[in-house]
Amino acid sequence: MNKKVQILLFLFIFNSFSLCLYFIHHPSFLNPTPSPNSHIKIFTKDSPFRRPFIEKHKTHILKPWPILPSYSPWSQPSNSTPLRSCEGYFGNGFTRLVEVFSGRAGGGGWFRCWYSETLRSSICEGGRVRMVVERIGMAKGGESLGDVIGRSEDEELPLFDDGAFEVDGGLGFKGGKMVVDEGFLDRYVPRGEIMRHTMRDLIGKMRVVGKKEFSCDKWIEEPTLLVTRFEYANLFHTVTDWYSAYVSSRVTGLPNRPHLIFVDGHCKAPLEETWKALFSSVRYAKNFTGTVCFRHAILSPLGYETALFKGLTEDIFCDGASAQELWRKPDNEKTARISEFGEMIRASFGLPLNLNHVGKPISGGHNVLFVRREDYLAHPRHGGKVESRLTNEAEVFESLKSWAANYKGCKINLVNGLFAHMSMKEQVRAIQDASVIIGAHGAGLTHIVSALPKTVILEIISSQFRRPHFAYIARWKGLEYHAINLDGSYANPETVINALVSIMKSLRC
Structure with a gap:
């Protein structure tokens, strides 16, 4: 067997391993429904846990993950990623799982976050999540540039009313409570130096509602990334958003490339071509009407929270190396x-x-x-x-x-x-x-x-x-x-x- 065949076989095994991990990590979750924000459970990847059940549904055609020569597995169930290691900065440093809410006993949804001590940010995800478009204040987004000349940035950045996003609390859940409180946000979605942290604001206005209140005009059955952007026309800043969305897809173990929805009101820009190439589809939140429900929604951190941006002010002394070299000899100072x-x-x-x-x-x-x-x-x-x-x-x-x-x-x-x-x-x-x-x-x-x-x-x-x-x-x-x-x-x-x-x-x- 020649060397190229061996490498391709190795990559195939690793990709197959990652797909298996996704399905292993999504069995039925039978815990009783807790109150939002009470008994928040914190796990590391060394801790035994069971991911919430994701309902079976008919899958539309999603783009498969390509086989990449430099690919390494993103799931590390046997050990935690060392703090401020290169894998902590650029790979899966999101090793602390914070279970926030699960209404599975009453047929409801769920919400949790993966926190990175290294990057001080979280990738959050939830099931049976509803987006109420009329509760998001921003421009429609996706217009041609020539049609919106002079429009202010404030019109393009989202403002969320309470309940702009909601989680199905299941049968027996009464009243609308916020999914998380300020203490949770300060710990797991800190504002840092970001003056207007749109993803933190989105999560902070998310609430849990009873099943009777959880009606949907449209269901999106496949995993969907929710992304808020700032400097969408600048390549450097957009690359940080691309990277954050890519990492979020890998950390949450998606078996195919997800759909993507921009929760912002920016117009179309040439860089959107790459968004469409990277993911299965791209839409703007305000292009929907009524309520949109997601079987599985993933909230991508801001690009400002990636190592690509943090490296401008922090000392991230990581040297590039081939994946083959790191397979043979793991090194926390290489990536x-x-x-x-x-x-x-x-x-x-x-x-x-x-x-x-x-x-x-x-x-x-x-x-x-x-x-x-x-x-x-x-x-x-x-x-x-x-x-x-x-x-x-x-x-x-x-x-x-x-x-x-x-x-x-x-x-x-x-x-x-x-x-x-x-x-x-x-x-x-x-x-x-x-x-x-x-x-x-x-x-x-x-x-x-x-x-x-x-x-x-x-x-x-x-x-x-x-x-x-x-x-x-x-x-x-x-x-x-x-x-x-x-x-x-x-x-x-x-x-x-x-x-x-x-x-x-x-x-x-």
């Missing part, structure tokens, strides 16, 4: 999770996963991708002008074009990365095909999460934007990273060329 996530993005767009630079070009020479910053209209409050991070970007590009055409070494294809005018799939493909990615500090470089192993990153950093975003992502993926730090925002083209010459010498033709 393959960002590589796994990047593969998930590529697979969602149908791009091949069996590519690997290993220091050589894919075909026809080395692609050097120059990620450009362009003026474009991003959201209703954006003037269409992009702040310059490199004042002579065009000059640098033209110099690189001349240098590449006359380079006496490996063949170089200089790729003009005009991302603002490319589809998301085209952008990801350009990243995948690049041996070297160069660009000024800017959100477009966040795409390096999808770069192949052995890709080299060269970031040009002006004095006004000395931020560690992309140096960290490169480190967490195990990519070679170089930076040119400018005194202002002007780059000497010769300095950039010299840096590239040094990089090219390390690549094989």
